[in-house]
Amino acid sequence: MAEDILHSTISELSxxxxxxxxxxxxxxxxxxxxTKEVDGRVRAxxxxxxxxxxxxxxxxxxxxxxxxxxxxxxGPLEGIPIGMKDVISVAGQPLTAxxxxxxxxxxxxxxxxxxxxxxxGAICWGRLNLDEFAMGSSTENSAFHTTCNPWDLGRVPGGSxxxxxxAVASGEATASLGSDTGGSIRQPAALCGVVGLKPSYGRVxxxxxxxxxxxxxxxxxxxxxxxxxxxxxxxxxxxxxxxSTSVRMDVPDYGRGxxxxxxxGRRWRLGIPKEYFGEGLDPExxxxxxxxxxxxxxxxxxxxxxxxxxxxxxxxxYYIIATAECSSNLARYDxxxxxxxxxxxxxALDIYFKSRAEGFGAEVKRRIILGTYVLSSGYYDAFYxxxxxxxxxIRRDFLEAYREVDAxxxxxxxxxxxxxxxxxxxxxxxxxxxxxxxxxxxxxxPGISIPCGFTRAGLPIGLQVIGQPFKETELLAVAAAYEAxxxxxxxxxxx
Amino acid sequence: MxxxxxxxxxxxxxxxxxxxxxxxxxxxxxxxxxxxxxxxVLALPGTLPVMNKEALDKIVRAGLMxxxxxxxxxxxxxxxxxYPDSPKNYQISQYDQxxxxxxxxxxxxxxxxxxxxxxxxxxxxxxxxxxxxxxxLNHGDGDSLIDxxxxxxxxxxxxxxxxxxSADEAFAYLTxxxxxxxxxxxxxxxxxxxxxxxxxxxxxxPAGSAGLGTKVxxxxxxxxxxxxxxxxxxxxxQIAVVQAGGKVAQETRDxxxxxxxxxxxxxxxxxxxxxxxxxxxxxxxxxGEAWKAEVRATCPExxxxxxxxxxxxYAVPYxxxxxxxxxxELCDFFEEAARLCGKPQAAGNWIANDLLRExxxxxxxxxxxxxxxxxxxxxxxxxxxxxxxxxxxKEVFIDMFQTGEMPEAVVARKGLRxxxxxxxxxxxxxxxxxxxxxxxxxxKGGKDSAINAFKGPVMKAAKGRADPKRVDETLRRLxxx
Numbered sequence: 001m002a003e004d005i006l007h008s009t010i011s012e013l014s015x016x017x018x019x020x021x022x023x024x025x026x027x028x029x030x031x032x033x034x035t036k037e038v039d040g041r042v043r044a045x046x047x048x049x050x051x052x053x054x055x056x057x058x059x060x061x062x063x064x065x066x067x068x069x070x071x072x073x074x075g076p077l078e079g080i081p082i083g084m085k086d087v088i089s090v091a092g093q094p095l096t097a098x099x100x101x102x103x104x105x106x107x108x109x110x111x112x113x114x115x116x117x118x119x120x121g122a123i124c125w126g127r128l129n130l131d132e133f134a135m136g137s138s139t140e141n142s143a144f145h146t147t148c149n150p151w152d153l154g155r156v157p158g159g160s161x162x163x164x165x166x167a168v169a170s171g172e173a174t175a176s177l178g179s180d181t182g183g184s185i186r187q188p189a190a191l192c193g194v195v196g197l198k199p200s201y202g203r204v205x206x207x208x209x210x211x212x213x214x215x216x217x218x219x220x221x222x223x224x225x226x227x228x229x230x231x232x233x234x235x236x237x238x239x240x241x242x243x244s245t246s247v248r249m250d251v252p253d254y255g256r257g258x259x260x261x262x263x264x265g266r267r268w269r270l271g272i273p274k275e276y277f278g279e280g281l282d283p284e285x286x287x288x289x290x291x292x293x294x295x296x297x298x299x300x301x302x303x304x305x306x307x308x309x310x311x312x313x314x315x316x317x318y319y320i321i322a323t324a325e326c327s328s329n330l331a332r333y334d335x336x337x338x339x340x341x342x343x344x345x346x347x348a349l350d351i352y353f354k355s356r357a358e359g360f361g362a363e364v365k366r367r368i369i370l371g372t373y374v375l376s377s378g379y380y381d382a383f384y385x386x387x388x389x390x391x392x393x394i395r396r397d398f399l400e401a402y403r404e405v406d407a408x409x410x411x412x413x414x415x416x417x418x419x420x421x422x423x424x425x426x427x428x429x430x431x432x433x434x435x436x437x438x439x440x441x442x443x444x445x446p447g448i449s450i451p452c453g454f455t456r457a458g459l460p461i462g463l464q465v466i467g468q469p470f471k472e473t474e475l476l477a478v479a480a481a482y483e484a485x486x487x488x489x490x491x492x493x494x495x
Numbered sequence: 496m497x498x499x500x501x502x503x504x505x506x507x508x509x510x511x512x513x514x515x516x517x518x519x520x521x522x523x524x525x526x527x528x529x530x531x532x533x534x535x536v537l538a539l540p541g542t543l544p545v546m547n548k549e550a551l552d553k554i555v556r557a558g559l560m561x562x563x564x565x566x567x568x569x570x571x572x573x574x575x576x577x578y579p580d581s582p583k584n585y586q587i588s589q590y591d592q593x594x595x596x597x598x599x600x601x602x603x604x605x606x607x608x609x610x611x612x613x614x615x616x617x618x619x620x621x622x623x624x625x626x627x628x629x630x631x632l633n634h635g636d637g638d639s640l641i642d643x644x645x646x647x648x649x650x651x652x653x654x655x656x657x658x659x660x661s662a663d664e665a666f667a668y669l670t671x672x673x674x675x676x677x678x679x680x681x682x683x684x685x686x687x688x689x690x691x692x693x694x695x696x697x698x699x700x701p702a703g704s705a706g707l708g709t710k711v712x713x714x715x716x717x718x719x720x721x722x723x724x725x726x727x728x729x730x731x732x733q734i735a736v737v738q739a740g741g742k743v744a745q746e747t748r749d750x751x752x753x754x755x756x757x758x759x760x761x762x763x764x765x766x767x768x769x770x771x772x773x774x775x776x777x778x779x780x781x782x783g784e785a786w787k788a789e790v791r792a793t794c795p796e797x798x799x800x801x802x803x804x805x806x807x808x809y810a811v812p813y814x815x816x817x818x819x820x821x822x823x824e825l826c827d828f829f830e831e832a833a834r835l836c837g838k839p840q841a842a843g844n845w846i847a848n849d850l851l852r853e854x855x856x857x858x859x860x861x862x863x864x865x866x867x868x869x870x871x872x873x874x875x876x877x878x879x880x881x882x883x884x885x886x887x888x889k890e891v892f893i894d895m896f897q898t899g900e901m902p903e904a905v906v907a908r909k910g911l912r913x914x915x916x917x918x919x920x921x922x923x924x925x926x927x928x929x930x931x932x933x934x935x936x937x938x939k940g941g942k943d944s945a946i947n948a949f950k951g952p953v954m955k956a957a958k959g960r961a962d963p964k965r966v967d968e969t970l971r972r973l974x975x976x
Contacts, residue, residue: 089541102540109534111541208541215775244545244778325775328573331584332538336641348579348639375575375770384772 005030006171007492010228013174014076017064024064024079027174028057028123031081035126035172038495043147044157044167046086047094048126053081056123063121076231076255078121083173085164086127087134088219089208090114093124097210098142099132101333101340101359111208112243113177113219113236120235125173128163132361133330134184134212136160137433140424141363148420149191150493151459155417158188158433161222165192168222170495175223175232179209181216182318183413183437186449189222190412190462193451193491195479196222197229200470201444202247204233205240211329213322214245216441224489226450226480230254233472249470257473258480268478270296271306271405276436282415288453288461289411295485296409306401306408310393311439315431317394318438320374320387326364327371333359366427395443402468407478410436412449412462436464446472448479451488460488498699498737500730501707502665503621503657504722506672507650507692508682509628510553515647516627517544517587517777522648524688531644538582543776546571550649554594554625555782555790557651557681560797563598563623565787571777575770579639580630582646590771593624594782600655600675601799602667612813615799618668619656626650645689651682657696657707662727669693669719674798678823686718693722698743699733708733712747714760721752728755801826809839818847824861825851828868835872838879845871845892853896865899866892873902884962887911914960917969920953923961924969927952938974946970 005013005027016022032050039045060079067074084090087097088111095107114124131141139147139162147162149155150170157166161178165188168176178185180198189196197220204219211217221232237251272293277286297303335341335355342354360368374383401408413433423430440447445466452463463482467475483489515522518535535542551569558565572590598620606613630646632639653672659665673684673691684691693716698708713729716722728750733743745763750756796804802820805811809830811819819826829846833839850866857863874891877883883891883906894905906912914920927949928935937945946967953966 087541095540097540105540107540109539206541207543210540211543211776213775242545243543243776245543245776324772328575328585328770328772331575331577332540332582334577334579334584336579337537337582338539352577372770375772377768377770380770380772 006034007224008174009225010076010080010174010223010231011225013080014078017079018074024057024060024123025054027079028053028081028125031125031171031173034170038170039172041148041153041495042150042166042170042172043145044083044128044163044170044172046096046098046127046129046144046163049093052093053123053125057081060121060123075120075235077117077235079123080121080174081123081125082117082232083125083128083164083167083176084114085130085161085176085178087130087179087210088113088177089210090124094127095210096127096144097133098130098139098144099359099361099364100143101356103143103340105339107208109208112205112240114208116236116238117177117232122235126167128161128167128173128176128178130163130184131160132364133210133326134160134179134181134217135326135363135367137183137187137430138418138420138423139163140420141361143361146420149417149459150495151193152417152457155419155459156191158191158413158417160184160188161196162188164222165189165194165196168192168194168224169493171492175221175228177219177232177236178222179212179217179219180437180441181212181218181322182441183434185220185222186437186440186447186462186464187413187434189449190464191417191460193454193460193462193488193493194222194224195226195229195448195450195489196220196462197233197448197472197476198440198446199233199237199472200446200467201441202245203237203446203470203472205238205243205246207240207242211325213325214329215325216318216322218441226448226476226483227255227258229448230258230476247470252473254473254476258477261474261477262481266477267300267302268296268407268481269302269304269405270478271304271401271408273306273308273311273401273408273410275308275311276410280414280432280435281411284455285411285414285416285461289409289463292452292463292482293409295482299481299485304405306405308394308397308401308439310390310397313390314394314439314442315435317387317390318434318442319370319431320383321391321442323367323371324375324384325371327368327375330360330364330368335359363427391442394439398439398443398445398466406468406474408466410464410466412436412464416455416457416459416461440466445469446475448475450479450483452482452486453488454491497702498734499702500661500726500733501657501698501700502659502661502726503696504655504659504665504668505694505696506653506655506669508653508676508684509690510550510649510651511680511682512547512549512553512649514547514549516547516550516625516649517647520647523644524690526644528640528642529644532646536582536643536647544587544774546777546780547649550625551594551780551782552790553649553679553681554623554651555787556679556794557676558595558598558623559787559791560675560679560794561595561598561600561620561623563595563620565782566592566594566596567782568592569594569625569780569782571774571779572771573774574626576767578629579641580632580646582630582643586626586629587774587777588626589624593622595623596621598623600668600671601797602664602671603799604667605663610814612817613667618664619658621654621656623651623653626652657698657710662723662730665695665726666719666723669722671798674821677821678795678798695722695726695729697726697729697733699730699737709743709745711743711745713750713757714747715749715751717752721750724752724755725750725757728757732757795823798823805829809833809843811839811843815840815843815847818851819843822861828861831868832871832875835868836875836879838875841875841879842871845874849889849892850896853893857896864896866896870895870902877902877906881913881915881962882906883911884913884960887913887959910958910960912960913962914957917965920957920961920965920969921973923953923956924949924966924973926956928970928973935974946974
């Protein structure tokens with residue numbers, strides 16, 4: 001039983017739980033056993049609280065029993081273990097951001113996404129590794145350890161949400177939450193062969209998500225199917241009075257919307273941006289994406305070339321805006337109220353200097369320094385203001401393209417999973433890993449990565465579908481159409 | 496050469512709101528340390544600010560009352576600097592788009608005497624913006640503790656143009672500003688509670704010239720009197736520097752009200768780079784015409800407008816209005832009493848003198864007063880109709896203040912009604928004359944003051960309820976026989 005539980009989708013498990021074939025405690029127990037079995041090799045988790053997870057599972061079984069007696073239905077996430085990236089706050093659990101700075105910090109409150117998951121009956125499971133403060137593309141910037149790619153333990157899982165992706169791929173969680181600032185959900189999803197969805201900016205509350213770059217960050221799910229990603233999104237989306245950047249828009253029933261669109265036989269118009277197929281794209285990735293486009297064409301979709309002319313400015317603009325915001329967002333980690341405080345500090349200024357010097361890793365420091373610089377008096381206009389203008393142009397590029405097409409299809413990442421240590425000494429090469437994902441964050445659009453093949457060496461390849469603002473239903477429907485026509489998601493890594 | 500000072504004030508005023516600027520935690524003063532906090536106030540990882548609409552309403556009201564131009568959009572910026580009292584190590588503030596621009600504060604300069612109205616003029620404002628307050632550091636022996644109760648309290652910064660010409664004008668400006676804030680229910684402006692704080696920018700220039708000299712910022716002015724004294728001290732200091740052939744250095748100075756001395760805190764070279772940028776956590780909020788109209792409808796009459804109206808409509812003198820006007824409730828109290836009795840001057844006298852005196856010695860506020868406008872009006876009517884005499888009226892007032900009984904009831908209970916029976920007065924007078932032949936002789940002998948010898952017994956017999964004027968007339972008539 002264990003093996004098929006571990007690679008089942010939410011919808012399959014939900015059905016089995018509903019029919020009484022398994023209990024949530026059994027499911028959670030199997031996931032815990034699997035985690036204990038493989039996580040010594042995968043290292044997806046920073047920590048997990050077995051007793052807490054089982055107690056949530058027992059509570060879920062009790063709710064399910066009570067609902068049965070009352071004759072009411074429970075939601076699709078009832079009793080499902082969902083892994084949590086260690087930047088999303090869960091009351092009473094560690095919240096480390098994979099940083100020495102917060103190594104011993106326990107959060108006293110639930111993030112809104114956490115609260116909503118709990119309200120939907122899900123089990124918030126474990127603390128998943130990431131690049132420190134979500135800055136990176138490989139989890140190699142974690143202060144604790146590097147997560148391994150379940151398909152090749154010598155390679156990185158991508159990042160920053162590498163732990164969230166690896167846990168779903170390796171059967172250590174049925175689904176998980178990550179956060180995406182420049183590709184931190186989609187890129188690791190691609191590298192680990194799972195589905196990863198970044199919702200439109202403002203669709204999911206950021207309250208309780210440790211901020212990296214506030215105007216770009218968005219929480220989203222990792223899952224084993226597009227439908228599962230839709231279920232999780234449906235649970236966590238919606239306006240939140242605690243986040244004024246969350247939008248006041250109703251949350252549609254994504255599952256039903258997708259089904260209706262599939263039934264309608266709508267002929268999707270898909271845009272292929274020529275700027276996303278240039279230099280630096282791995283040939284095997286390029287070929288897999290082209291073959292996915294061919295699959296869409298066979299399905300009857302209309303394929304059009306589109307242009308996103310400001311793409312080449314995206315990485316530059318991103319690293320100005322993201323670092324500027326992070327330099328301010330991370331100022332609160334000062335060793336005064338909580339978090340790491342240097343034992344050698346003698347006065348207030350010393351607490352700042354020493355605690356931050358000891359508490360932050362190299363990449364975090366690099367970005368804080370960059371961000372501080374671009375906001376400095378005399379440089380603001382040349383950097384920050386200009387980057388914001390570029391951002392507007394990039395968004396305009398996308399909206400212009402959407403006059404002709406319903407969605408845009410691209411590779412998620414220019415390469416499959418790379419070996420650990422390959423890019424750690426070259427930050428620029430690492431930054432270019434996000435070249436296809438960053439524009440989506442700058443434009444505030446929804447984007448999804450779905451499996452679209454494997455390299456000859458057996459590494460997963462991801463296809464990115466980019467949707468229109470707040471049209472997640474259409475985006476999911478386009479992704480699900482490809483998923484239904486292929487079976488890439490049915491392969492599992494051998495661990 | 497003579498020099499004239501040029502002064503601009505930066506006044507921080509805490510808004511009187513139930514909750515903090517960007518979270519639901521309660522705002523307040525005098526609570527145990529670190530009890531008015533929540534994850535947002537403490538800037539725990541993952542927390543986000545959400546704007547308090549009540550605070551925006553209040554600053555828009557302040558802006559409208561002061562004639563400012565209200566920005567169509569309320570935009571937020573981050574001011575980045577590290578300090579242990581600042582939980583996020585940035586302050587959410589407004590940099591390039593303050594919610595209020597321009598405007599002016601009407602002030603009254605000191606008059607020739609206390610009872611003479613001084614000259615009025617207007618002090619132009621540069622801007623008013625909204626931000627959040629910081630926590631408080633408490634330094635002990637070798638240790639510093641932080642109380643975050645104040646952190647995140649809505650704070651308004653009111654910046655005047657450099658147009659204040661003297662320490663007295665600065666004092667008048669603060670007095671007038673405080674009255675407007677209290678009228679608008681915007682702040683209580685209690686300096687002891689830190690609800691109003693003032694920094695002064697001071698420079699001097701040759702009298703009559705147009706340019707501006709090097710300015711010095713004076714901080715830690717903890718009371719209106721210290722503001723006045725600190726500014727006066729700084730003006731003298733700068734003039735002395737210049738007259739000694741020196742140059743005023745651009746710096747920030749700390750004024751100690753106790754010693755009357757100031758010392759340099761930091762020079763211009765140590766100025767911060769705050770790295771302002773728009774706060775990505777807060778969406779700009781549109782302040783539409785409908786919103787402004789709604790707030791405008793809640794704007795009360797301005798203090799000096801009220802004063803002019805009271806003087807014109809009720810013909811009450813400056814000595815009364817200058818006492819009433821700083822307190823809006825007291826003015827309402829007065830207007831109600833005046834309306835009830837139709838004798839504004841008499842009502843004004845009772846309120847400005849007796850009521851305030853009694854409240855003062857009882858250390859009570861108007862809200863706790865058992866004497867209400869109807870009491871005052873009733874008392875005025877009783878005196879006016881001759882039902883009681885003025886000395887009895889004083890006694891009635893004190894009684895009402897303590898018991899809350901209506902004046903008629905007090906008069907009846909204490910038997911203070913004036914004697915209006917003329918036969919009775921005549922009989923008491925005749926008895927007094929008959930009992931004192933010596934004084935009769937003195938009086939008839941030409942010693943006019945001898946008449947006073949009869950008055951005591953008469954008033955005693957009348958238990959004080961006889962009109963002294965009538966008694967005097969009656970005695971003279973009887974003695975003339």
